[in-house]
Amino acid sequence: MIASGLQTTGAHVREVHDDFHGDLLEVSMGPHHPSTHGVFRMQVTLDGETIVKLKPVFGYLHRNHEKLGENTSYLGSMPYTDRLDYLNSMTNNWAYALAVEKLAGQPVPERAEYLRIILAELTRLLNHTCLAGFLLQDSGASGTPLMYAFREREKILDLFESLSGSRMMCNFQRFGGCRTDASPEWLAAAKKLTDGYGAFLDEYERLITGNEILMARTQGVGVLKPDLAISAGITGPMLRATGVDYDLRKVDAYGFYSRFAFRVPLGDHGDTYDRYMIRVLEMRESIEILQQAFRDLPAGPIMDPKAKLRGFRPKTGEAYGRIEGPKGEIGFYLISDGTPNPYRYRVRPPSLINLTVLEDLCLGHTVADAVIILGSIDIVLGEVDR
Amino acid sequence: METTDQLRDRLLARFPGAEISVVTNPGPAAQHSLLLSPSPARDIAVFLRDDPALRLDYCSNVTGIDWPTLGCLEVVYHLYSMALKHGPVIxxxxxxxxxxxxxxxxxxxxxxxxxxxxxxxxxxxxxxxxEHPDLRRILMWDEFKDHPMRKDYVEPDDYEWEPTPHGGVLEKAKRHYPAAPVAGVADPGPASASPATKP
Amino acid sequence: MSDFATTLPTGITEPDRDELRRQGILLTSLEEFYNWGRSNSVWPLQFGLACCAIEMIAASMARFDIARFGSEVFRPSPRQADLLIVSGTVTKKMAPQVVRLWNQMPEPKYCIAMGACAISGGPFKQGYNVLKGIDRFIPVDIYIPGCPPRPEALLHGLMTLQEKIRGQKLTGPDAPRHLRADTTCDYPVPEFGEHDLEPPANSAVWQAPTMMRKEKGQA
Known part of the structure; x- marks a missing residue:
C-alpha cells in the first residue's frame, strides 16, 4: 500500500473481542448540538459508549463563498473573508490581501506590515483565548472559563472596533496596505492590553491548567501521530502539538516576521492536553511579538501610494498566498484573467482539513471524549463549509 | 530547490512515457506549475513525496477549476515540504x-x-x-444533481427584485419580473408567476 | 375566558393602580399577569448557526448579560425553549432542520431572525445554497438587522419581543396562535430536491412581494 496513514477499507470498524456485547448504536450528533461549535454533524457508531466509527457531515453552512468570489471584484471579496472564520477576521483579511498582492506584485509599506502583525497577533490572542474557554465549556466546566475568555475578548474587540469600525467584521486590510492608521492613543491602549495580558494568562492558568479534572479528561485523549498529521495536511497549533516544527511565520517569514524574535512551542504527545497547552504557550509568544512590534513600529504611510483600489485589474496569472492563521494555514489561490473579477477564487480552509483526522482521533474513545477532541481541533463552521 | 523546468526534466528522465509540460504563470507571482497526463500521475506523486531532494510530504491545497474555453475540468495540487521547508510545487x-x-x-x-x-x-x-476511499457529496445534499461551481451552472431563480440592482442582479431581475406598465397599457399582472413563488 | 379574566374592572385608571400599589395592593388582570410572567422568562434555544451566534454568546456573557432580562437559560432541547433565535445564515441544507426544530418547540413560541442573513440572505443572498430569509418557512416575530448585530441590538430585539408578548390578548381574533383553534402550529418541512428545496417557500407564511421593474428613463 502506498498510502501513509490511510485505511483504504473505508470502514474503520474496530473488532469487538469480548463475547458480551450488544448491537452497535448509531447516533447523529448535530447539526443542532450544543457541543459541535455550530452546524457541524458527526455520524457516530457506538459499541456501548465506545466510538467504533465516526463520519463527519459538512455543508450546513455552505454559503457559496467561492462562487460569490468569482462574481465579485477583488476588493468586493474582502468583506466576505471576514465571514470565513468569524473569530479571526483580521488574519483572513491579511491572507487574502497577501494573495492578491502576490498576484499583482503590489508592495506594502513598512508601517502597514507592522500594523498587520500587531492585528494578527491580537487576533491570535483572541482566538486562542476563546478556544480555551470553549474547550473547558465542552469538558463540562460550564460558564466560568468562558466568562473569563469573553471578558478578554471584549477588550480586544473594543480595540478592533475603534480602529476599523466593527467588532467582528473588520474589513481592514487593503491591497497594498491598511485602511486606517492607528492613532497614538490606540497604540497606547493596545500596548496596555498587551502588558496586562500576561497577568490574565497567569490567572487563567492558575484556574485551569493544573486542574486535575482537566488533566484526566485530556491527557492521552485523541493522540495524533506526527506522520499522520503531515500526511493529512494538519497545520497550525494542532500540528505543532505533535512535535512537527512547521510555523509559516518562520518558514515563509511573510510580512516582517523575520525581524521578530519569538519561539515556536512544540508538543510532545499530540494529545488534547498538548493542543491546549500549545495555544497557551503561543499566546505568551504573541505577547512577545506584540511588545517588539509596539517598540519598533516605524512612522510612515500605511498605504502604497501607487496602489489602485478602484478599477483594480491584476494581469493574467495566478498566485497562492498563505499565512499562519490562528487555526492553521489559511491560504487563497487566485487566478486572474485580466478582468476585475477573479476567474477562480479558492480558499484553503485550515479547519476543514484539520478535521480529516477527526475519526482517527476519536476511535476507541467515548462520546464525551469526542466532544473535547472536536473542541481541541478548533473549528469554525464558516470556514469549514465556506 | 530546483526550478520547475529542471523538475520536469528530472521527472521525464524517471518516467519516460509520461507527458509532462510546464504551465508558465505570466503574473508577478511566477509560481509555475506542471501539467501531468492523468495515467502516471499517482506514480509521479509518490515519487515527489519520497524523493530525498524534494520530500513533498504535505499537500496543502486542492483546487478544482472549470475551463469551458479549453473544454476541460482541472484539478490543481499545491505541494510543500514540511521536512525540507520548501515549496510550492504545483x-x-x-x-x-x-x-x-x-x-x-x-x-x-x-x-x-x-x-x-x-x-x-x-x-x-x-x-x-x-480509488478515492469515500467519494460522496460533501457540501451539497446527496439528492442534489448539479455541480454548482461550474461556470455554466444555472442557479434556482429564487430571489426577489432588489431596489438597487447591479450587474448580474439586474439581469436576473429582468428575467424574473415584468417591466412596469407604461401609461395606457393594461397591467401585466403580479409577479407571482416566478418559479420561486409557486406554492 | 370571560371579560373579567382579560380586562381590568372598568373605572380603575393607571394612577389608581399606582396608588393601590403603594398601599401594598396589586391589582391586575389574569391576562396581564400571565403575559408579565412569560415575558420575563423567555428561554431561548441554544442554537447557533453562524457569525451571529458568536454575538449571541457574547450577549449571554458578563458584559452584556442577557440574564438581566430573564433569558439567560439557553436550553439545548427545543422541547424546553420558548424562543428560536435564528442567528446566522440559513442554508438550504440546514433549512429543513431549522423548521423541524421550530416544529418541536412547544407553543407559545417566538422567533427572532438575527442578522441580515436570517432576514434575507444578507451578503450571501446570491449564493445557490443560501435560503433567502428564514421567514420563507416559519413566521418571524422580530427582525434584527446587522451583520452581525451587536449584542445590544439583540437585547433590544429581546425587549421588543417582551413588549409584544405583554401586549398579546388571550381572547378574541387577535389571540396568539396557540390559543386559537383555527391555526396550526405545525409547519411543513421542505424536502431536498434535485436542484432546490421542495417547495422553495411555504406559501402559507410567505408571499413574494409584488414589484414592478422600472426601465431606465421610465418615470
Missing amino acids: LRLRTTNRTDAVTLPSLTPVWRACEFQEREVFDLYGIVFT
Missing part, C-alpha cells in the same frame, strides 16, 4: 472533456490531506476521482 491534472470523460486518479492514497478537498471538487465540479 501539479495540474486535466480531464478530457467536461461531460462524460471526467475521471482523474485520486491522490488521496498519497496525501491524505486530499480526502475532503477531492470530495469537494467532486461535489462542486463533478470530477470523478478513481
